Amino acid sequence: MTERIRTPALAPPPIRPAVPRADDPSAFLEAHYRHVWQTRMHDLPFVNAALTVEAIGFARHEGDWLGVVITPWFLNLLLVSGGGQLWGDIPAGERRYLNLPCGTMQFIADDDPDIGPYQYCPLIAPVDQLPDMATARLVAADAIKTVFGPPASLAETPPAPVAEEKTEVSRRGFFRRLAGKRN
Numbered sequence: 185m186t187e188r189i190r191t192p193a194l195a196p197p198p199i200r201p202a203v204p205r206a207d208d209p210s211a212f213l214e215a216h217y218r219h220v221w222q223t224r225m226h227d228l229p230f231v232n233a234a235l236t237v238e239a240i241g242f243a244r245h246e247g248d249w250l251g252v253v254i255t256p257w258f259l260n261l262l263l264v265s266g267g268g269q270l271w272g273d274i275p276a277g278e279r280r281y282l283n284l285p286c287g288t289m290q291f292i293a294d295d296d297p298d299i300g301p302y303q304y305c306p307l308i309a310p311v312d313q314l315p316d317m318a319t320a321r322l323v324a325a326d327a328i329k330t331v332f333g334p335p336a337s338l339a340e341t342p343p344a345p346v347a348e349e350k351t352e353v354s355r356r357g358f359f360r361r362l363a364g365k366r367n
Contacts, residue, residue: 199275202301204267209249210239213262216299217255230310231256235320241328245284246270250331252324258309259320261327263291264302273301287335 205212217237225231235256242251247268253260263282265271274280276295280303281288291303307327314320 199273200295200301201273202265202271204265204271205249206266208242209264210242210251213239213253213264213299216296217253219298221256225255225257228257230312232311232314234316235311235314236317238317238321238324240321240324243328243332244268245332250284252307252327254311254317254320254324257311259307259311259314259324259327260309261289261291261305261307261331262302263304271303274303276301284331285335286331286333289331 214237221231221237233256235254237256238254240252240254242249242264244250244266245268248266248270249262249264250270251262253262263270270282272280274293276293278293279290280293281290289305291305293301293303295301308314308323311320314323
């Protein structure tokens with residue numbers, strides 16, 4: 185007799201609700217990623233030893249925290265719950281689109297046992313093309329400026345042309361100009 189084995193339907197991953205952070209998460213995130221760097225990532229071939237861990241430009245947007253984290257293996261825009269309107273609990277690995285001042289950006293949910301749920305938008309990975317920390321900081325600062333700025337299409341709108349002062353043209357002047365002659 186053949187026994188039939190039933191496999192349970194795949195359940196969606198559980199969602200651990202984020203605990204909103206009242207304070208700037210920069211120091212907390214830096215401590216976490218420094219620990220990861222020292223314990224798990226230090227000797228991997230794709231890391232850039234010229235870089236260190238640093239959180240750049242974390243600020244509240246719609247009540248939640250947005251900023252860039254630089255590590256020797258990535259440069260990501262991170263969203264951390266601050267109890268605001270931007271955050272939404274979703275399962276780790278899922279993607280969501282957020283409307284930011286620069287336009288719509290895609291974020292990926294993650295849930296780290298040490299730091300809890302967060303969402304990130306990958307900016308650069310691997311970071312092997314960044315020659316030093318000063319360059320990484322410039323890239324991070326530019327990313328923050330871009331995220332909190334208007335969309336490029338609005339930011340690059342050419343200025344309206346300056347209206348020329350129009351002078352009355354006589355009939356004779358009109359025909360002279362038509363003929364290519366100046367007054």
